[in-house]
Amino acid sequence: MAEDYEREKLGNAVNALAVSAAPIQKRLEYAWTAMHTLMSHGFTDLEREAEFAVIKDRLTADKSDEHMGYVPTTCAKLSDNEAMEIAQAIVDLKTRLYHNRIHALEDELEDLKGR
Structure with a gap:
């Protein structure tokens, strides 16, 4: 999978965390909906990928209600502090991905200058 796809999905997840006035637990559900397809596409x-797996595990920890779904069941039971920690992990993952892209572009620019 291309990093472009990772950036798109994580960007959408961070946007879901930021633009709603809903409680953070509900915004985490929205963020998960925005980025869950990363599970099947893999990471570059x-x-x-390991950071994402930790986020996924935290968001799907409560498997007591298959009908409602693991993420809604888990998020409904998170404290505000726990929910904020997970949200911060999503933002941090997106930030590292963007920093990696910036560094790659800087390297490309240096290569072009050297030609």
């Missing part, structure tokens, strides 16, 4: 970087 194993470290980011």
Whole structure:
């Protein structure tokens, strides 16, 4: 999968966290909806994939209600502090992905200057 796809999905997730006035627990559900397809597409970087797996595990920890769904069930039981920690992990993952892109572009620019 291309990093463009990762940036799109994580950007959408951060946007879902930021633009709603809903409680943070509900915004985490929206963020998950925006980025859950990353599970089936994989990541271009194993470290980011591991970070995403931790986020997924935290958002799907409560498997007591299959009908309602793991993410809604889990998010409904999160404290504000727990929810904020998960939201911060999503933002941090997106930020690292964007920093990696910036560094790659800087390297490309240096290569072009050297020609």
